Amino acid sequence: MPLSSRRTRTARTLRLAGALAALVVLVSAGIVVAVREGSAAGLMPERSWGPWTDGGIEGWSTHVRVSTWGDAAQADIHFGKAEDISLRAYGKTARVTSMMQPTVFTLTPDGRLTAHRMSAP
Known part of the structure; x- marks a missing residue:
């Protein structure tokens, strides 16, 4: 496999992992806010x-x-x-x-x- 193809795949994987981590952080923050504000008490x-x-x-x-x-x-x-x-x-x-x-x-x-x-x- 050419080196440039491997780098592209690694970069794509890192972007996907970063986006997934950001999504997890946002969902977790939303849950915390809902509980703290009382709407999910x-x-x-x-x-x-x-x-x-x-x-x-x-x-x-x-x-x-x-x-x-x-x-x-x-x-x-x-x-x-x-x-x-x-x-x-x-x-x-x-x-x-x-x-x-x-x-x-x-x-x-x-x-x-x-x-x-x-x-x-």
Whole structure:
């Protein structure tokens, strides 16, 4: 095989390897950003979450935890055994309205949970 053909093949292989390495770096960076920003918080391992904190708001019992890796929070809200609500704020604020009592719950990605009791119709 001529020497120039071998050099061309080696140069092509090096360019392909460089392009593949750049692609791997870009995809990895995209995954890290998605997890850190909260949009893929559901994919984070269990150890990335802080402890559950218990509390109460407007007569409801609440359990909230915040991710230590990214912009995300989770909340479980209970009204006795009558109603259970789960909120997931992954990168953006989450809201839900209870069915039993007209209460709107809001969870922010930093773990702040608020409730606003609506007037009865």
